[in-house]
Structures are given as structure tokens and as C-alpha cells.
Amino acid sequence: MNWTSLDTSIVIVGALCAVACALPGCFLVLRRMSMMGDAISHAVLPGLAVAFIFSGSRSSFAMFAGAAIVGILTAVFTQWISKFGQVDRGAAMGIVFTTLFALGLLLIVQAANHVDLHPDCVLYGAIEFTPLDSVAAFDIGNFTLNIPRAAAVLGIVLLLNLAVVLLFFKELRISAFDPELSTTLGINSNLMHYLLMTIVAVTTVAAFEAVGSIIVIAMLIVPPATALLLTQRLAFMIPLSAAFAAAAAFLGHLSAITVPTWFGFESTSTSGMMALAAGLLFAVAWLFNPTQGLLTKHFRHQNLSQESPPSHSAR
Amino acid sequence: MPPPRNQSKIPHALSAIGVLLLLVSTTTTIEAAQSHSQSNLPSPTEFLQVLTLENHNTRIVVLSTTLLGITSGLVGTFLLLRRRSLIGDALSHATLPGIGIAFIVMVAAGGSGKSLPGLLAGATVTGLAGVLLVLTIRNTTKLKDDVAMGFVLSVFFGIGVALLGIIQKMPGASAAGLQSFIYGKTASMIQQDFVLIASITAATTLFSLLLVKEFTLLCFDEGFAAAEGWPTLFLDILMLGIVTAVTVIGLQAVGLILIIAFLITPATAARFWTQNLKYMLAISALIGGASGWLGASISALLPKLPAGAIIVLVAATIFLISMIFAPARGVLPRYFRQANLRRKVGRQHLLRAIYEILESKPHPLNKPVPNLPVLLANLQSHRSWSPKELRKLLRTAQKEDHLDPAPDGEIRLSESGYGEAARTTRNHRLWELYLIRHADIAPSHVDRDADMVEHVLDAHIVRQLEAELDNHHVTTPVPPSPHQITPSQSSPTT
Numbered sequence: 001m002n003w004t005s006l007d008t009s010i011v012i013v014g015a016l017c018a019v020a021c022a023l024p025g026c027f028l029v030l031r032r033m034s035m036m037g038d039a040i041s042h043a044v045l046p047g048l049a050v051a052f053i054f055s056g057s058r059s060s061f062a063m064f065a066g067a068a069i070v071g072i073l074t075a076v077f078t079q080w081i082s083k084f085g086q087v088d089r090g091a092a093m094g095i096v097f098t099t100l101f102a103l104g105l106l107l108i109v110q111a112a113n114h115v116d117l118h119p120d121c122v123l124y125g126a127i128e129f130t131p132l133d134s135v136a137a138f139d140i141g142n143f144t145l146n147i148p149r150a151a152a153v154l155g156i157v158l159l160l161n162l163a164v165v166l167l168f169f170k171e172l173r174i175s176a177f178d179p180e181l182s183t184t185l186g187i188n189s190n191l192m193h194y195l196l197m198t199i200v201a202v203t204t205v206a207a208f209e210a211v212g213s214i215i216v217i218a219m220l221i222v223p224p225a226t227a228l229l230l231t232q233r234l235a236f237m238i239p240l241s242a243a244f245a246a247a248a249a250f251l252g253h254l255s256a257i258t259v260p261t262w263f264g265f266e267s268t269s270t271s272g273m274m275a276l277a278a279g280l281l282f283a284v285a286w287l288f289n290p291t292q293g294l295l296t297k298h299f300r301h302q303n304l305s306q307e308s309p310p311s312h313s314a315r
Numbered sequence: 316m317p318p319p320r321n322q323s324k325i326p327h328a329l330s331a332i333g334v335l336l337l338l339v340s341t342t343t344t345i346e347a348a349q350s351h352s353q354s355n356l357p358s359p360t361e362f363l364q365v366l367t368l369e370n371h372n373t374r375i376v377v378l379s380t381t382l383l384g385i386t387s388g389l390v391g392t393f394l395l396l397r398r399r400s401l402i403g404d405a406l407s408h409a410t411l412p413g414i415g416i417a418f419i420v421m422v423a424a425g426g427s428g429k430s431l432p433g434l435l436a437g438a439t440v441t442g443l444a445g446v447l448l449v450l451t452i453r454n455t456t457k458l459k460d461d462v463a464m465g466f467v468l469s470v471f472f473g474i475g476v477a478l479l480g481i482i483q484k485m486p487g488a489s490a491a492g493l494q495s496f497i498y499g500k501t502a503s504m505i506q507q508d509f510v511l512i513a514s515i516t517a518a519t520t521l522f523s524l525l526l527v528k529e530f531t532l533l534c535f536d537e538g539f540a541a542a543e544g545w546p547t548l549f550l551d552i553l554m555l556g557i558v559t560a561v562t563v564i565g566l567q568a569v570g571l572i573l574i575i576a577f578l579i580t581p582a583t584a585a586r587f588w589t590q591n592l593k594y595m596l597a598i599s600a601l602i603g604g605a606s607g608w609l610g611a612s613i614s615a616l617l618p619k620l621p622a623g624a625i626i627v628l629v630a631a632t633i634f635l636i637s638m639i640f641a642p643a644r645g646v647l648p649r650y651f652r653q654a655n656l657r658r659k660v661g662r663q664h665l666l667r668a669i670y671e672i673l674e675s676k677p678h679p680l681n682k683p684v685p686n687l688p689v690l691l692a693n694l695q696s697h698r699s700w701s702p703k704e705l706r707k708l709l710r711t712a713q714k715e716d717h718l719d720p721a722p723d724g725e726i727r728l729s730e731s732g733y734g735e736a737a738r739t740t741r742n743h744r745l746w747e748l749y750l751i752r753h754a755d756i757a758p759s760h761v762d763r764d765a766d767m768v769e770h771v772l773d774a775h776i777v778r779q780l781e782a783e784l785d786n787h788h789v790t791t792p793v794p795p796s797p798h799q800i801t802p803s804q805s806s807p808t809t
Binding site for chain 2: 029032033034035037038042081084085086087088090091092093094095098099101102103105106109214217218220221222225228229256260263265266267268269271272273274275276278279282286292294
């Protein structure tokens with residue numbers, strides 16, 4: 001293995017993306033809306049198509065705006081259907097995103113009559129190529145520091161998410177746990193819901209345009225779920241999940257370039273391995289966490305049965 | 316009486332429906348525009364050909380999607396009731412590593428790696444593993460279904476992406492086409508695909524119909540099922556196994572998005588039409604089959620349109636229509652029912668208030684209460700109405716012929732209004748007396764409790780009340796109130 005500056009910048013981009021996703025992800029997990037990231041990443045297709053048809057180019061700003069708007073609409077439609085139709089939220093989400101995706105597919109088939117717009121190449125960025133597209137370069141002595149475009153975008157998104165979470169921590173927390181109480185306290189829980197959905201949509205779109213959708217979906221759910229296994233306090237859960245997300249990004253890229261060499265292959269997809277690394281961290285927490293871990297409970301149980309007085313264990 | 320809770324939501328609901336309708340109409344316009352711009356609208360003969368399934372290729376596609384729609388409609392109903400609609404999403408992503416592993420294994424064994432049964436077997440294995448992992452996470456941690464499904468979806472799909480990354484660099488193996496496995500290829504189905512789909516859907520449909528009772532129990536009361544001695548975990552696994560079979564077969568035939576939609580949309584649409592599970596199963600299967608048939612037929616007529624997308628949109632349109640118009644739980648019928656009830660409640664409150672004011676005026680005992688004009692100001696202070704509310708109530712009463720013309724600032728009941736007022740007041744008092752006698756409610760509290768129920772008293776219940784209260788109270792046309800009415804207003808009436 002030879003680690004180059006390219007690898008470092010891939011890990012930095014991955015970690016920025018992972019942490020940016022994990023922050024709103026905590027609230028999604030608490031609100032039982034974990035599948036939102038997946039839904040949005042499928043549903044933005046018509047937004048991309050419409051932006052493409054109207055702007056006539058693949059300029060990333062128009063694409064971003066179109067996708068982000070449809071992403072927010074996904075959340076709005078889901079909310080409407082589940083509220084007015086009294087439908088389970090998961091089902092509402094599923095209906096909305098499959099319909100929007102189908103709509104997008106139709107639009108793209110139309111657009112493809114004139115130009116080449118394949119869903120694959122619009123939808124998925126690839127983290128491996130992010131260092132090649134840089135926005136700025138600084139010379140520090142004899143060393144050139146390139147800032148990849150993806151790092152700049154994701155850095156901004158991360159700061160935005162951090163600002164929202166810090167500013168509205170109290171409001172987001174109370175409306176996640178007890179919407180009715182938050183309403184009686186004068187906090188508009190609907191507004192908080194849509195604020196959260198907006199930052200989820202913006203994060204999802206920005207991130208999957210830069211680095212690919214699978215990292216986004218995984219990092220919205222898995223690090224917060226891992227953190228939730230380890231703590232009961234939201235104030236700990238958020239930094240913990242950010243730490244797990246960053247760790248998953250590093251371990252993911254490391255294993256992407258090392259693990260396949262053990263079997264005689266060159267390397268594999270970094271984004272896939274980042275998702276896998278996050279999953280492995282989850283597995284460790286699931287098995288070994290000090291209070292609720294599967295194996296912890298098993299051993300405690302064994303100890304208990306050995307320690308119990310013989311009069312109880314007899315017969 | 317507090318106003319019905321979702322009174323204020325309804326305008327929002329209507330605007331929501333407006334936007335959703337707009338969305339669907341956009342789709343239709345696109346379809347229309349497309350067929351128009353290319354001026355290849357299907358001729359009647361073509362239409363008939365598709366309708367009668369004359370073309371071999373069309374026949375295979377239409378029949379396959381219809382069968383899949385029926386089966387996933389059935390299975391999806393149970394998923395919806397278990398609040399697990401999105402399991403299809405998780406499952407279909409979880410099949411990717413299985414496809415990758417199967418490919419690697421088959422290449423290592425010296426094959427081309429693209430044998431369909433092998434890939435399907437791999438997909439089924441990891442799909443099942445994903446489902447089992449969802450169940451395990453749900454049952455051993457405090458995490459809920461949605462997190463477990465999201466976890467399985469993203470991690471399994473990540474593994475799959477990583478495996479595909481390796482496969483693409485494998486020497487001597489062409490991995491092209493593996494990706495398209497995930498997206499399906501509805502229009503290019505062959506006889507072999509149809510046979511596979513027909514046999515799997517027949518088997519899964521049979522299984523779910525045989526296990527309807529068990530699955531129903533599981534859906535509605537898992538704890539009770541366990542206490543009754545049913546193997547709930549086993550049944551759960553069986554149910555998800557059936558879902559896996561449907562998903563894998565559908566994934567290959569019609570694609571990821573369509574199979575997810577098939578598992579969710581028909582069942583959710585059927586929920587609006589009935590409160591009975593048996594009917595819901597039938598309606599859901601019907602909607603699934605209809606959208607499969609209709610969508611595939613449309614796409615056969617207008618070959619530029621991808622079948623999968625059209626089927627999803629047809630199902631979504633049926634869903635939207637059901638959500639708005641279905642009589643049992645649709646938004647509009649529910650709105651009208653609530654509006655009706657609100658009108659009835661308002662009318663009865665108004666009439667009773669007028670009657671109570673008439674009653675409080677001096678009049679000879681043992682004679683009916685005289686029908687005199689009532690001051691509006693008196694009426695308004697009798698219940699806490701706002702002037703606007705009261706004006707609206709009076710307008711409605713006017714329309715219903717309950718009021719006679721009277722000078723400004725006064726109102727006067729008409730003949731029918733007076734009768735209705737006396738009857739309403741009588742029902743109210745009967746119910747109050749019943750509550751005091753038989754439900755042990757203090758006289759000072761009884762008014763509000765009676766308020767809640769009296770609006771739904773029908774003639775049959777009133778007769779029952781009269782029988783229960785078999786004494787002099789009911790011999791008078793309107794019994795006296797068992798408690799003080801608005802003591803600040805007038806002299807006590809009891």
C-alpha cells in the first residue's frame with residue numbers, strides 16, 4: 001500500500017460528507033424517518049431532469065437547485081399524505097419517491113431524444129475522482145495544497161448543518177421527542193420538521209452530487225444508530241455519531257485500497273467500503289457496548305448464573 | 316362542545332390535494348404531448364391488438380406485470396399493516412451483494428458468471444440475510460424497524476458496490492449487464508421469465524392465502540399471538556421470506572423502483588376503501604393487477620414510454636383517486652361527514668339555547684312554553700358564541716325553515732323550529748337524567764357529558780331512554796332540566 005496525498009484528500013472529503021450527514025441523521029433516526037435519505041436520493045430525479053431541460057446545460061448550480069427543491073417536496077408530500085390520508089409514514093414515503101422517480105425517468109427519456117442524459121451519470125458522483133476537480137490551490141513553501149471542489153461544497157454544508165443543529169438544538173430536540181409538548185411550549189414543531197427536512201434534502205443532494213449516493217444514505221443512518229446504542233443523551237449522541245462517521249470514512253478508504261490486495265485485486269469502490277466500515281462499527285457497538293451489548297448481556301447472564309447460590313440452581 | 320379537532324386542517328388538505336393533482340396532470344400532459352409530437356397515436360387496430368394480447372411479446376409483458384401486481388398487492392397489505400412497507404426497498408438493495416458473490420463464485424468455478432438461476436439464488440440468499448438482520452436488530456436492540464431497514468439497505472448495498480468494484484477489475488470476466496439486473500428490463504422479457512414469474516407468484520399467492528389467519532393475527536396483535544402459542548418469530552420470517560421471493564423475482568423482471576412501488580402503493584390505496592382486511596386484500600390485489608395490466612398496455616401502445624415508470628404512475632394515480640374519493644376513509648368523504656356533523660351539532664345547540672331562554676321567561680305552569688321572540692343579545696350570551704359564529708348558525712337555521720321573520724335584534728322560531736327545539740331539549744334532558752341515575756355523574760357535570768353524546772341519539776335510543784326512565788319525568792313533553800342553566804342569566808328553572 002502506498003498512501004499518497006490523493007488518498008488523504010479522499011479521506012478528508014469522505015469525512016466531511018460523513019459528518020455533514022450524521023448531524024441531521026441523528027434527528028432522522030430519533031423521528032423514525034431513517035429512510036428519508038434513500039427516498040430523497042431516488043426522488044430528486046425529476047428535479048435534475050427539469051433543471052436540465054430548462055437550463056439546457058449540466059451546470060451544477062441549476063442541477064443542485066432543481067434537486068434540492070424536489071428533495072424538499074418529497075418531504076412535504078410525504079407529510080401531507082401521511083397527515084391527511086392518515087397513512088403510515090413509511091408507506092407515504094415509498095409512494096412519493098417511487099412516483100417521483102418514475103416521473104423523472106419519463107422526463108429523462110424525453111430529454112434523451114435530444115441529448116445524452118443518463119440517470120447514472122447525473123445521479124452519482126464518485127469520491128475517487130473528487131481530488132481531480134479543485135477550486136483553489138495554495139502554495140505553502142514548496143508544497144501545493146489543492147482544495148477539491150467537493151471538499152469546499154461539503155465543508156459549507158457541514159458548517160450549515162452544524163450551525164442549524166447548534167442554533168436550534170433545544171427546539172429540534174423537543175420537537176423530535178415530544179411534538180405536542182413543543183407546541184404547547186410555543187415551539188412550532190411543524191416548522192422544525194420542515195427545517196430538518198430542508199437541511200436533509202440539501203445535504204443529501206450536495207453530497208451525492210459530489211461523492212455518490214450510497215455514502216449519504218449510509219452516513220445518515222448508521223453512525224447515529226451506532227451512537228444511539230451507546231448513549232441515552234442527545235448531547236452525547238451527536239458528537240459520537242460525528243466521530244463514528246469520520247472514523248468510518250477513514251477506515252473505509254483504508255480498506256478499499258488494502259483489503260482487495262489480500263485477494264490479489266487492485267482496489268475497490270471507496271464509497272461502498274465506507275458504508276461497510278460504518279456497518280462494522282455498528283456491529284462492534286451492537287455486540288460489545290457496556291450496557292446493552294449482545295455479548296455483554298450474554299456474559300453478564302453467565303456470571304450471574306455461576307454466582308447464584310447453589311440452593312437456587314439446584315433442581 | 317369543542318370543535319372537531321381537524322377542522323382547521325381541511326383547507327390545507329384541499330390545497331395539498333390540488334398540488335398533488337397538478338403533479339399527476341403534468342404527467343398526463345407529458346404523455347399526451349409526447350404521443351402528440353410524434354404523431355404516432357395508436358390506431359384502433361393496434362389498440363385492439365394490445366387489448367386482446369395478440370402479440371406474443373406484449374402478452375408476456377402484460378401478463379407478467381399483472382401477476383406480479385396481484386401478488387405484491389396481497390403481500391404488501393400485510394407489510395402495510397405491520398408498518399414495514401419500506402422493507403421492499405431495503406430488500407431490493409440487499410440483493411446486490413448476493414448478485415456480486417454469485418457472479419464471483421460462478422466465475423471461480425469456471426462458468427461465465429451470468430447464469431440467471433445462479434444470480435437469482437445469490438440475490439435470494441443475501442436478501443434473506445438482510446431481512447433476518449432487520450428482525451434481529453429490531454428484536455435485540457432499542458432501535459426501531461425503520462433504522463434496521465435503513466441499516467441493512469445502506470450497508471448491504473455498500474458491500475454490493477464494493478464487490479462490483481472488484482468484479483469490474485477481475486481478469487477475464489465480463490461484468491457488463493450485472494448493473495442492468497438491478498434496474499430490470501420490463502419490455503424485453505422472454506417466455507422463460509414469464510414461466511418463472513408465473514410459478515413464483517402462484518406459489519407465494521397460495522402461501523399467503525393459506526396463512527391469512529396467522530398473518531392477520533401477527534399484524535394486529537403480535538403479543539396476543541405469542542401468548543396464544545403461535546410461533547410469531549417463525550411466522551414473521553415466513554412472511555418476509557414470501558416478500559423476498561416476490562421482490563427478487565420482480566426485481567429481475569421489472570426493476571427496483573417498480574417492485575418497491577408494487578409492494579406499497581396498491582395496499583395503501585386499498586386501505587382507503589375498506590375497514591375489513593379480507594376486502595382490503597382483494598382490493599389491493601385488484602389495484603395491483605389493474606395497474607400492472609393498464610401500465611404495461613399503455614407502454615405497449617406508446618413504445619417510447621418505459622413500462623416500469625408508466626406502471627408506477629398508473630398505480631400512483633389510482634392511489635391519489637382513492638385517497639381523495641374513497642368512501643370509507645378518503646379525504647373528501649371524511650371532510651363532508653365532519654362538516655355534516657358540525658352542522659347538526661351547531662343547529663341543535665342553537666335550538667336548545669333558544670328553547671332554554673323561552674323556558675326561563677315567566678309562563679303559566681303545566682302549559683307548554685310559549686313561542687315568543689328572543690333578543691339576539693340574550694342568545695349570544697347564553698352560549699359562548701362569537702357574533703360571527705352566531706350569524707352563521709342563524710343563516711343556516713333560516714335556510715332550514717326553523718326561523719320566522721322577526722324585527723331586527725330579535726329572532727323567532729317557526730312552527731317546525733319550535734318543535735325541533737323542544738325535541739332537542741327533551742333528548743338532552745333525558746340523556747342527562749339517564750347519566751345522573753345510572754352513570755352516577757354529578758348534576759353539575761352532566762351538561763357537558765350530555766353535550767358530547769346527545770347529537771348522535773337516534774329515535775331507537777331515545778325510546779330506550781324513555782323506558783329506562785319510567786316515571787313522571789317523561790310524561791311531560793319536555794322534562795325540566797335536572798341542573799341549573801346559566802345561573803347568571805335568569806332565575807333557576809328547576
